[in-house]
């Protein structure tokens with residue numbers, strides 16, 4: 108186990124990729140605070156046993172982020188790892204997209220990562236061990252660079268996540284805090300099922316752009332988070348690692364095995 112004695116916060120951990128990340132970090136020996144705006148994560152934390160806790164918070168609201176950090180310090184004493192995973196999407200054509208919907212997606216997908224990173228980094232810099240004071244992992248997407256026409260605020264937010272990852276990395280490197288991102292392709296969760304896997308045609312479109320010929324599993328993203336959180340990634344910061352079945356490497360369609 109590579110994360111023994113480490114402590115972590117995982118946001119958006121009630122389901123999907125966030126829950127898979129929390130489960131994997133616990134398996135690697137970490138104590139994990141599962142955070143989500145929905146209460147379902149409490150049962151997941153209980154199922155994970157003594158190494159896990161749950162805190163309900165909307166991570167786009169600073170006061171709730173501050174309360175999340177206070178609860179984690181009270182439970183675990185310090186914070187080594189932050190996984191900024193919470194995210195939403197909103198489908199609308201450009202001409203129909205409402206300002207409030209644009210603002211909401213950017214607030215949850217991008218501003219929350221700034222709020223959580225700053226609040227956690229302020230605690231990490233107090234640690235004595237100046238070599239490895241902590242690490243931050245942001246959940247980006249292939250859609251930071253590719254695009255989905257009817258998910259404008261989503262793709263904009265993810266492009267921002269990649270830049271936030273870089274600028275936070277160079278800002279915190281002097282403090283011994285590493286910051287990286289993961290860019291998943293299409294992963295079999297509620298978000299993707301609603302957004303892009305809702306019809307056979309939509310699924311065919313995704314698979315025609317995925318050389319490995321399948322969507323990913325949340326656990327496959329969690330494995331990368333566990334790597335980035337560990338000392339195996341001790342010389343990595345400011346990077347976005349794409350785990351996408353080959354989508355980012357592709358500039359043509361592939362035959363789909365139905």
Ligand SMILES: NC(=O)C1=CN([C@@H]2O[C@H](COP(=O)(O)OP(=O)(O)OC[C@H]3O[C@@H](n4cnc5c(N)ncnc54)[C@H](O)[C@@H]3O)[C@@H](O)[C@H]2O)C=CC1
Pocket residue numbers: 118119120121122123124125142143144145164165166167192193194195215246247248249290291292293294295296297298299
């Ligand atoms: N599923 C996919 O194909 C991909 C997902 N991603 C990213 O991975 C992350 C997780 O996505 P999924 O697990 O698929 O989504 P999901 O919808 O299954 O889970 C997201 C979780 O975040 C929580 N959440 C939403 N807003 C929140 C807020 N303001 N405060 C706290 N928690 C909040 C939700 O309650 C939910 O439990 C997101 O950032 C998403 O953009 C990136 C690429 C692909």
Ligand SMILES: C[C@H](O)[C@@H]1OC(=O)[C@H](O)[C@@H]1O
Pocket residue numbers: 196248249250255258261291292293294298299302303
């Ligand atoms: C919501 C998106 O469509 C979903 O999340 C991603 O970024 C993947 O590419 C999926 O399409």
